[in-house]
Amino acid sequence: MRVLVTGASGMLGRVTAALLQAQGHAVRTFQRRPSGLAGVEDSLGSITDQTAIHRAVQGMDAVVHLAAKVSFAGAAADFEAINVEGTRVLLEESRAAGVRDFVFISSPSVAHVGEALVGQGATEATPALVRGNYAQTKAKAELLALDANSESFRVAAVRPHIVWGPGDTQLVERVLERARAGRLPFLDAGTALVDTTYVDNAAAAIGAALSGMDRLAGQAVVVTNGEPRPIGELIAGICRAGGVQPPRWAVPGGVARVAGSLVEFLWQRGGIESEPPMTRFLAEQLSTAHWFDQRRTRELLDWTPAVSVDEGLARLAQHYQGNQASFS
């Protein structure tokens, strides 16, 4: 199968593209910079550029759409243009080019409204209810995508929850950076149970989605390792893997949420480019339970995660030891 992977410059996009290629697919990637992956065809361009998109989808059987603005800060218009408009154009161009299958990579945050999620199944995206530019625009985009599903153009949404692994800048690097700086508190006692997804598992789930479109078309599934862990334990594990002392102190979740939203507001107002230290969204993610019922997901995808959390942490540790070794 000829598969286009958008957003292959990110960790998950890169691993997914490599996996699909290893599975024998002909892979083309689409992003602004070269993917750096050997043996795949790079089609360079921006997701806000319809001409570039048009070019990229030609001759493809399937599209895996990962490109998105993933951030806790930034202007609302950027999120809208990249996440919603970009998806709409990609859907349109893909259908026009005769693409048969389209896998939209989404996030459980599209259906998440702030309370604890305990053994939750995948519910419908609710752009009006969710908080933050990222979640709102991803929710809108997911609705657009699933709406486009038809007999001849099959669309499904895969929502991996907190993807991490070697090379992750979203969670792992942020945690390590702040832990090194002594600025990473546990929220509450760090006991909130949180599901995460090791990057290889997320990629394998996306591959399974592509081959399982008969069952999956028109639906959204949440993908995780199915190993919820207390957030404190996870963060401590990441710190240890990265060779940093885990945090010892606690900030009550309520206080952190207020601080988070204040910071978020100031960042947006001031147009500061770098990521804020903690946003309300992140505070919520880290202080309330977020774990999911994986039974339907595994049945629909006919897939189980191959890399456990412990194995993932071991690989992460190896990655950092390897890096340190190469620096010295």
Place this chain on the structure above:
Amino acid sequence: MVTLPGVDPSWPAYRDVPSTAAVDPAGTTNSWHYLDNGSQLLEPPRGTLLCVHGNPTWSYLWRSVLAAGVEHGWRVIAVDQLNMGLSERTGRFRRLADRVDDLNDFVESIGLTGPVITVGHDWGGVVSLGFANRRRDLLSGVVLTNTAIHQDPDRQIPAPLRLALHPMVHRWGTRDTSAFLDVTHSLARPSLPKEVRKAFLLPYRGGARRQGIADFVADIPARPSHPSYPTLRSIAEGIRTLEVPALMLWGPEDPIFSDTYLNDLAERLPQADIHRFEGASHLVGEDRDIATPLFRWLNGARSAGAASPEAVSPEAAPPEAVSPEAASPEAASPEAAFPEAAFPDQEPAQAGTFTPLEHELIQRANGPHTDQLAVADMGADGQIERSLSWQGLEREVQTLAAALRQIGVRRGSRISLMVPPGVELTVLLYACLRIGAVIIVADAGLGRKGLSKAVRGTVPDFLIGIDLALTAAKLFNWPGRRISVATLPAAKRKLLGVQHSLAELRAASGDGTSTETDDAGLDPDGLDPDADAAILFTSGSTGPAKGVVYTHRRLAAMRDTLAQTFNIRPGDGLVAGFAPFALLGPALGTTSITPDMDVTKPKTLSAAALADAVAAIHATTVFASPAALRNILATQPELTDQHRAALAGVSLLLSAGAPVPSRLLTELLGILPGASLHTPYGMTEALPVTDVDLGLILSAEADAAAGNVVGAGNGVCVGRANSGAEITVRPLNQEGTADGDPTTDAGITGEILVHAPHVKERYHRLWMTQRESSRSGGWHRTGDVGHFDGDGRLWVEGRLPHIVTASTGVVTPVGVEQALESVDVVGLAAVVGVGPAGTQAVVAVVETIPPVKKPGLAGAELAAQARNAARSVGVELSAVLAVPSLPTDIRHNAKIDRTAVAVWAAGVLAGGRVGKL
């Protein structure tokens, strides 16, 4: 009318009904409002439920019954009594007699032909019973919820009603303001939703609309001089001859219609099935789902005998009114999914010969051993403090039985015995058995609240207790005439409301043999073997403590099982350090001695006290609680050589109630070198059902470790079924429900079912619970989960409500907990599930050595060790939490309240505050 939550728009109806009530002038017609689900029924109804509300509610009270009636094919009519609800305000004060006439007029007017089941609440219960008593031609059953039919003229009516009747308060509280309504609504547990409260208030806006409420209160026949008293009295006496099935659904927290009134009704309608919803109050139909049990009962689950078809007279039940399904209604109910045929055949418990419990006592008192020691108490000085020979015991029993009879104790009287085990309790117990009185044994192990609930729920007629018990009785206003064990000073006696003392009773009765006139009552051969003999209580470690009723036959069977399984012979010496079995000493013909200890705290039995007791009677058998064993080991340094020599003569140790680790038993061998150590499995509902000794446990554990016997491991090995008992397991499905076909195949996990002649007769006033517990073809459902191994040994894996349903399958706690407890720093572990059934996260909550100061996440090292330990038995843990201590039951201090642990862990792991467990 406005739409009300829970009310179908097709139900409300109005009807003009000609009145025959004495209060109305001739020719009066009154307008009635009522709810009727008849138009929703697709087929002719199986019968009609006539629901009558009390004061100050209205037909809205019965909405759940109307809705369920549609589902089950029963017509349900709920009336608003005149001057109440949305019925007419007649302007006339309607007394009880008028109200019974009113109801009959209504029924005549709508042409109800029967069969009719009356359903009543509060004063509507009285009115409905008045109707039931009069219209026996239509009646096929009565259902009562918190109500009363009789007021003891010697006792005051409940305080809240006294207040409502007070001239200063009455008009203001019931008519001028909504106070009486508000107070009634506030009794709901949990509180009523706002819209429901609004619905209850709807017909009572404005003082004029509330006159009926004031009149209803004024019509309470608080004393014999009251105009309605004769009517009440005639109904109360009349219903004694009602032969139709009866169901009573009760909220025991009701400050007005307490258990005393339930008890009175139960005596008048002895055929009644009774269920008390622990924690529910006056508005029991709001607090709990009463419709489900009500229709389950109607659909043929009534107690055998009570549901006799003769109850419905042929003319009252036209053939078309009773559909063919009604004859076998079980066919349509979920229970039918459990075919009785799937269960092994069993003999009815009633079969077989019956040897009264006191048989051996009488034999020995009249035989060659009459001067030998029968019972004894040890003193603190290591010597026997009090004792009786067989002859002495028999004489004391006879004297006390006669004395108790003189103060009114009869067959079936309930007597709460709050006396520590020992000679005194033994005498009392066998005296009660001889009379045929029902013994209530509620112990301090239930905790203060549990004990109080247990006493109130059983409504003892008499309470015999030590000072502490009598003080509690006074403090918590427990029912029953109070008898003190000791002779109290007059002032204290008055303060505690004590009417008799045992010494005084004995003195009055003389030697007991000469004054007795009614021999039949004291003749054990005249006892009904199947009459209730005793009510014991479960430990309440899994929900509220349940009363467990034993008949004489079942108690005798318990004795026989003990004697046969453990080869206990008359004449053996027995140290009775464990209450339930200790009481069976005289029944077994053994010489029983109570060691010096605080029997309410089993763990206070010391090694020396045990040895002194053994030495005093050359005992060969010791009964001790599991908690006591730990203390015996801890205090063994105090043993002298003589002590050790005495203990070496013990050949049998029996400890039951909670699992005892083999490590601890092995250590005990150092003190009891000649003893075979047995820790049988059993429960308050069936004591004991297996036998297992240290040797068997060790070989089972070796097999588990070696993995050479199918099913060995994953739980506590409790051995094999003992004499008279049969055990099977009912496999669990993915959701953790035990619904498979019973099996004894190795390695199949399921709910443990027991059949034995010594299983409980029933639960006390827990009709639904009893039904659930015995619905598997009459086998007792233990609520425990376990499996057999290839060698026929039973392994217990935990409690059914405590199993975890992970996405990978069912996880039972005990095996994982054992694995966790093998980690050095883990003292005690609880394994619980959080999250939705079927996809739960498995969580370990542990007590560490030394204990942590604050609850929270376990450290990285402990978490890793715990995860590895759980993984070794095939379970992935999501979280490991450490707590200063885990909650355990008071009685055994061993059974972890995993339900409480799960609730706590769920809160913590959702990101909530890490509060105290």
